[in-house]
Amino acid sequence: MSDKEEFSKETIDYLSKLALLDLTEEEKVKLSKQLRDIISYFKKLNDLDTSNVKPTTHAIEGLKNVFREDIPWKSLSNEDALKNAEHKKDGYFKAPRILKE
Amino acid sequence: MSSKYEDVIIGLEVHIQLTNLKTKLFCSCNNDYRGKEPNTHVCPICLGLPGSLPVVNKNAVEFATRLALALGCDINKSFWFFRKNYFYPDMAKNFQISQYNKAGGRAFADGGKITIKLNSKKKELQLNRIHLEEDPARLVHKGSIATSPYALVDYNRSGVTLIEIVSDPVMNSPEEAREYLKQLKSIVQYTEISDLDLDGSCRVDANISIKGHARSEVKNINSFKEVERALKWEIQRQKNLLKRGKELIQETRHWDDKRRVTIGLRTKEFEKDYRYFPEQDLVPIEITKDFIDQVKKKLPEMPNARAKRFQKDYQLSEFDSEILVLDKDIADFYENGVKSEKSFGPDEYKQYCNWLMGDISRWLNDNNNVIKETKLTPKQLVDLIKLINEGKITGKIAKTFVNEMMKGTPILEIVKKSGKSRIADKDKIIKVVKEVLEENPDIVNDYQKNPKALEALIGKCMKKTDGRLDPEITKRLMQKHITEISAKNSSED
Numbered sequence: 347m348s349d350k351e352e353f354s355k356e357t358i359d360y361l362s363k364l365a366l367l368d369l370t371e372e373e374k375v376k377l378s379k380q381l382r383d384i385i386s387y388f389k390k391l392n393d394l395d396t397s398n399v400k401p402t403t404h405a406i407e408g409l410k411n412v413f414r415e416d417i418p419w420k421s422l423s424n425e426d427a428l429k430n431a432e433h434k435k436d437g438y439f440k441a442p443r444i445l446k447e
Numbered sequence: 448m449s450s451k452y453e454d455v456i457i458g459l460e461v462h463i464q465l466t467n468l469k470t471k472l473f474c475s476c477n478n479d480y481r482g483k484e485p486n487t488h489v490c491p492i493c494l495g496l497p498g499s500l501p502v503v504n505k506n507a508v509e510f511a512t513r514l515a516l517a518l519g520c521d522i523n524k525s526f527w528f529f530r531k532n533y534f535y536p537d538m539a540k541n542f543q544i545s546q547y548n549k550a551g552g553r554a555f556a557d558g559g560k561i562t563i564k565l566n567s568k569k570k571e572l573q574l575n576r577i578h579l580e581e582d583p584a585r586l587v588h589k590g591s592i593a594t595s596p597y598a599l600v601d602y603n604r605s606g607v608t609l610i611e612i613v614s615d616p617v618m619n620s621p622e623e624a625r626e627y628l629k630q631l632k633s634i635v636q637y638t639e640i641s642d643l644d645l646d647g648s649c650r651v652d653a654n655i656s657i658k659g660h661a662r663s664e665v666k667n668i669n670s671f672k673e674v675e676r677a678l679k680w681e682i683q684r685q686k687n688l689l690k691r692g693k694e695l696i697q698e699t700r701h702w703d704d705k706r707r708v709t710i711g712l713r714t715k716e717f718e719k720d721y722r723y724f725p726e727q728d729l730v731p732i733e734i735t736k737d738f739i740d741q742v743k744k745k746l747p748e749m750p751n752a753r754a755k756r757f758q759k760d761y762q763l764s765e766f767d768s769e770i771l772v773l774d775k776d777i778a779d780f781y782e783n784g785v786k787s788e789k790s791f792g793p794d795e796y797k798q799y800c801n802w803l804m805g806d807i808s809r810w811l812n813d814n815n816n817v818i819k820e821t822k823l824t825p826k827q828l829v830d831l832i833k834l835i836n837e838g839k840i841t842g843k844i845a846k847t848f849v850n851e852m853m854k855g856t857p858i859l860e861i862v863k864k865s866g867k868s869r870i871a872d873k874d875k876i877i878k879v880v881k882e883v884l885e886e887n888p889d890i891v892n893d894y895q896k897n898p899k900a901l902e903a904l905i906g907k908c909m910k911k912t913d914g915r916l917d918p919e920i921t922k923r924l925m926q927k928h929i930t931e932i933s934a935k936n937s938s939e940d
Contacts, residue, residue, distance in 0.1 A: 364720060366534050401551055403527055409730045410525075413505035416468055419475040419490070427486045427494060427602075437485045438599035441536035444592055 353378040353385075454658040455682055457624055458575075458616035459674075461631065462609045462650045464582060465510050466641045471606035472581050473501030473544065473729075480603035481645065493606035495539030500728050507608045508732065510640040511555050511579055512742045514610060517638050517749055520559035520577060525733045527552065528579075528726040536600050537583035546578035547723045554578040561614075561634070562751065563626035564769065572627055575613040582607040610640075616654060621678035624653070628671045629773065633750050636775045643671070644817060655681050657689060661697040665709050668702045677702045681709050753778060761785060761796040771800055776819045777808075784825030788833070798832050806849050814853075822855025830858040841869050843914045871917045873924070876908075879916065880924050883907045884932060894929055901925060 358378050362369045369377065424437050433440035468478050474492035491499035515522045529547040548554045554576035561572045584605035588595035612631065618624050628651075632643050643649050651674050656662035663685070668677045685695055700709040748756070750772045757768035757778075772778045785791055785799050807828075811818060831848065834840045840862060851861045862868055870876060883904055884891055890907075894900040901922075908921055 364532075364722065403551060403725045404730060405727060406730070410733050412502060412730050413508070414475065414502045416470050416504050416506035417475065418470050418477040421476045421488050421490050422494075424484060424487050427489045433597075435597075435599060438587065438601055439486070439536075441586075441598045441600050443596055444536070444586070444588075444598050 353382045452620035452682070455619055456616045456656050456658060456662075457618040457621075457678060458654040459612075459614045459618070459624060459627065460652040460654075461612045461614075461628070462582075462652075463612065463635060463641055463643065464645075464648045465507060465608040465610060466645055466648050467639060468504060468506055468510065468608055470504055472504055472507050472579065472608040473606055476603075476606065478607055480607065481647075483603055485599075485601035485603060488603040489605070493539075494602055495541075501544065501726075503729060503732065504608065507579060508734070509742055510608075510638070511577065511610055512734065512739060513638040513640055513746060514612075514635065515556035515559070515577060516739070516743055516746055517634050518556075518559035518561065518574060518577070518612075520556035520574065522556045522734055522739060523553040524735075525553070525731055526555065527731040528729045529723045530726050531580075532722045533720070535583070536598055537586055537605070539584070539602060539605065543581060543583065544726050544729070545580035548576060548578075550723060552723075552725070555610075561627055561630050563623060563630055565622055565626050570623070572617050572623070573615040575615050577610055577612045580609050580611060581605070582609050616656075621675045621682070624678055625671075625675045628674060630750075632671060633773045633775070637747055637749055639747075653678060653681070655685070657682075657685050657695070660685070660689065661695045663695070663698050663700050663709075665700045665702050666712075667704075669704065673702065673704055676707060677709065680707065684709065750775075750778075761800075762793040763796060763800055767797070767800050767804070770804055774818070776817065777803060780818055780825050784828050787825060788829045790833075791829075795832055795836070798836075799828060802828055802832065806846055810849050810853060821853045823853050824855065827852055827855075827858055834858060834862065838871060838917070839868055841914060841916075841918060843909075843918070844869065847914075868915065869917055870912060870915045871920060873920065876916055876921055876924055877928075879908050879911055880921070880928050883911065883925075884928060891929060891932060895933060901929065904929065 355374065355378075358369070358374045358381075362374075428434045428437070428439065431439050466478070470476060470478050471493060474490050476488045476490050476493055478488075480488050492501055512522060526546060528544050529550075529552055530542040531545045531547070532542045534541055546552065546554055548557075555578045557576045559574035559577070561574065563570055563572060582604050584600050584602045587599040587601065589597070589599075614627065618627060632649075635641050635643055641648060647669065649671060651668040651671070653665045653668060653674065654662050655665060655678060663681065665677055665681055668674050681700070688695060699712045701712050702709050753772045754765070754768040757763050757771060758765060761768075763771065771781055781799065781803055785796050788795070791799070807818070807823070810816075811821070831845055831852070835842055835845050844865075848858070848861050848865070851864075852858070887904065887907060890900050890903050894904075905918070905921055905925055908916055908925065909918075
């Protein structure tokens with residue numbers, strides 16, 4: 347797959363859908379160029395032989411098993427929990443309808 | 448197995464809440480959200496507020512280890528959590544912290560099996576894996592999900608620990624799926640990680656296909672009881688389509704438990720859409736052999752082993768033992784009872800089992816109750832069986848005591864209150880027998896042709912005395928008297 351194909355219009359449409367972004371046509375053109383540049387920059391890594399390198403999964407290596415005890419704390423009050431919510435009703439957060447017509 | 452299903456393939460993904468934890472998976476909010484005011488068991492972590500950081504509940508790891516051991520899975524020595532990205536109001540962060548067994552990731556444990564028995568044939572059902580993840584929030588719709596103008600979100604459930612148990616596609620009928628879930632429920636109860644009788648504590652997704660055709664995934668089956676029904680419906684739907692010459696498509700369907708049908712969701716979800724990647728806010732987890740050994744030591748005897756021991760210790764049949772151990776509370780009750788009475792032997796062990804699995808279980812079923820919620824004590828059942836065997840009450844009368852026993856009333860008190868002690872006095876019984884013979888000349892006549900009429904006469908005696916007459920003595924005396932009358936009648940002819 348060539349760089350060009352990787353950021354075809356379809357790919358940009360697909361990515362913007364997954365990210366819930368409404369992009370204008372100009373933005374799509376601009377982003378597809380920027381994303382292509384970023385990817386090709388990262389592709390420089392392909393020049394290195396990493397066949398003997400274990401993949402990094404976490405930025406801080408060596409740290410493991412960070413646990414807490416199973417003891418309840420005091421949760422937020424309903425009032426505090428909803429304080430910054432723009433839409434609320436009867437102690438609930440209010441979200442848009444799930445199924446679109 | 449009926450041939451109706453031989454080409455059916457079913458795999459189940461079961462989500463179990465760890466209700467016996469005190470706090471959620473990644474924050475210390477109280478786990479016990481049922482019946483609580485909405486959004487009162489929440490904090491910046493389970494609300495997904497910016498800057499909040501999750502920390503793993505140590506006991507969640509131990510609970511998962513318990514279940515993995517009980518199911519015979521291979522626990523992975525090292526794994527890390529992943530983000531599963533999607534937009535939906537039930538996840539405030541726009542991702543669910545879960546595990547992933549691809550892209551270098553591993554499940555909590557792989558493999559394992561559950562043994563079921565159907566029509567007295569054993570079958571081992573292979574598991575694929577189990578993993579930990581967080582429960583999403585609860586959504587409340589005004590009316591149905593399709594027409595509700597908005598969704599109300601209660602994050603109390605958000606972040607509660609779920610264990611997902613994924614089977615291989617190895618079940619061939621809805622009945623096998625039912626038995627699988629029955630055994631799984633039992634094992635979960637024995638490990639004491641969750642109370643699956645709690646509403647919403649388990650949810651099932653089912654993959655169903657007819658051999659050689661595309662599969663559908665049915666989501667939203669919200670109780671074990673619904674699974675068999677949903678599977679039967681979906682299999683029928685697929686077979687009907689094939690019969691009409693249509694081809695099946697791979698799709699996600701939703702189980703509507705009110706209309707009892709599956710509905711196509713018309714959404715195509717692909718795994719890559721979730722853009723799984725390692726959760727950077729949590730560090731990897733390593734499970735040592737030491738830790739596993741410690742958990743193993745604390746693990747109680749599992750149902751399979753217990754059933755084998757019951758056959759040996761109490762000389763119960765394989766059938767009886769396997770049913771008796773299914774519910775841990777019933778099995779514990781049984782052992783407490785039979786062990787407390789030194790005079791009990793194999794006959795009483797069997798009797799005690801029959802009572803528990805018969806009248807007591809029936810009462811629990813009819814009243815939608817579980818044994819630990821009643822006041823019935825193991826000792827009461829011991830006393831009841833002793834009274835029956837000493838001839839102080841009849842088995843038939845004993846059955847009428849069940850309701851009162853469940854309230855915790857001592858047996859002797861029930862006997863006294865009911866005035867229903869057994870009548871074994873010969874003269875008293877003869878009096879009743881004579882009355883019945885006089886009052887029912889038709890049945891007596893009938894007896895000449897039909898010896899079964901004897902039962903009807905004994906029934907009349909029992910009715911007169913509320914079933915208190917000793918059945919053996921009554922039968923003997925009735926036979927004696929009716930023969931005498933018959934002889935007299937024929938000599939007069």
